[in-house]
Amino acid sequence: MSTAFRDRLPGLALSAYSWLVVLFIGLPLCVVLAVSVTSGQFLSFPPKGFSLKWFGAFFASSDWMNAMRTSLEVALGAAVISTTIGSALAFALDRYEYSYGGLLAGLGVLPVLLPPVIVGVAFMIFFYSVGFSGTVWNLMIAHGIFYSPFPFILISQGLDEIDQGYEEAAMNLGATPTYTLRTITIPLLRSNVISGAIFAFILSLNEYIIAWLLSGFVLTTIPIQIFTSLRYSYSPVIAAVSVIFVFITVVVMSVIDYLSGGIWE
């Protein structure tokens, strides 16, 4: 019996340790959720009583609503920019041979590997020099470029996995290349394209430092607004906003997972 136990011990220890790490990842989210429904005036844990008033306060505040609108506009624009760049680049590199293909592929992944503060300062100098700054367009462009590697990588993987046989069959049956592309290739890639766009959207929605450097103190996104609020007060509204954001994020990630049939498998 003791040898059986000794054999199982590493497995048991591993599973206990692993679940502790899962707890470390999940517990903070539960704490924000708990704090957001406090009926007290300040952030405290454990929360005092139960109330949804801080969610009401969020939707009633014009500051938060403005920040939300800016965030959504920027994220939408960034998703469009990054997905068009990513899909065109992935398609080009998959279908054709370029003498500078390796360079292009490197350029496709580099933006997101650089520290965002560098990308932010570079864009700030650039926009300042061309005399165009402090608008939502600046944020959209910067986020669109910075996050373009995600759609690029996802769509490259999709193109890699497509069975060439489908395309060949279509063309052997007399379909033109364009028709094949439209009826075979693009539908097969749909989930990769959608996932890529949603990735960029979510990341842009949550990005702080680039947005702050380019905001020129006129624009406010949700992360900027949270950061500013933290300086002055620890109002439970911040927890409520966090819960709304986490909720959006988890729902969207589960949808991607479902759409792509388990992208993390």
Add this chain to the structure above:
Amino acid sequence: MAAESASAAEGRAGIRSRTKYLVAAYPSVLLGLLFVIPLLMLVVFSFYLNVNGGYFKPGFTFENYVRFFTHRLYRGQLLFTLQISFVTTLITLVLGYPLAYYLSRMNNGLVRRAVMILVVSTLWITYVIRAYVWTVLLAKSGPISKIGVALGILPEPTGWTPGYWALVIGMAYAFLPFMILSLYNSLKNIDGELIEASKNLGAGPLETFRRVTLPLSKNGVISGSALVFILSLGVYVLPKILGSPSQWTIAIIIGDQVNQQQNIPFAAAMSIALMVVVVVILGAVARFTDVSAIGMGGDVQ
């Protein structure tokens, strides 16, 4: 990866030599115009002269770089950034490897998927929120302090924010998912039969792990560590919320030079220095392992 597989298979849709450059033109022009040019301008600006009052003058001086590398304050913050990035990488490896291994060997697909969604979901939450969570948890009136006092571990209510360990915990929390994903991807690709074979040949679980699993997951460990280290080098929000000024990283110094001191050339020079560190690490990873830049980027998802 994509570049290598770009065989000009004649049967594939969309093959037309004249469209070849048309397709590549759009991403090339946008990335060239809106990514390469801003970076080149950053290089140019790093040699400009600073003029008091937030202005700068075109010129060519090494003054900004000299100031960065000779001033004790800046050199100290650069070393601090490297140090805390190293500590963070180590902690995420220690926390992430067992979990990634456990998940890769788990039979219950539903539980595995739920844990993966949890891990990946936290990844997309703004650093502002993730840092804020730890200010609540590690506050003097927070739950950890209360539990510590109740259990008699802490003599009195204790707060850890702002402070070094609060920052380390916050950074480990923020970057752990990247580590788990990198490791999981490489661990799940290990052929289960190799592990079985090792066990059948009489090796115990620990020996099998040391002699079979660990060497086979080397690439995941390297790419995950490089990724976490690079991400840690650029942290801005976490030290600003969880650290005190002595724990401000190089990214904060850069942001401060931009918005408070309005010394753009100096900020540009520091950005270039930081970028060189990142590019050297990326180059080293690509050179000494078979992990390509795309492979590493791929783990980001």
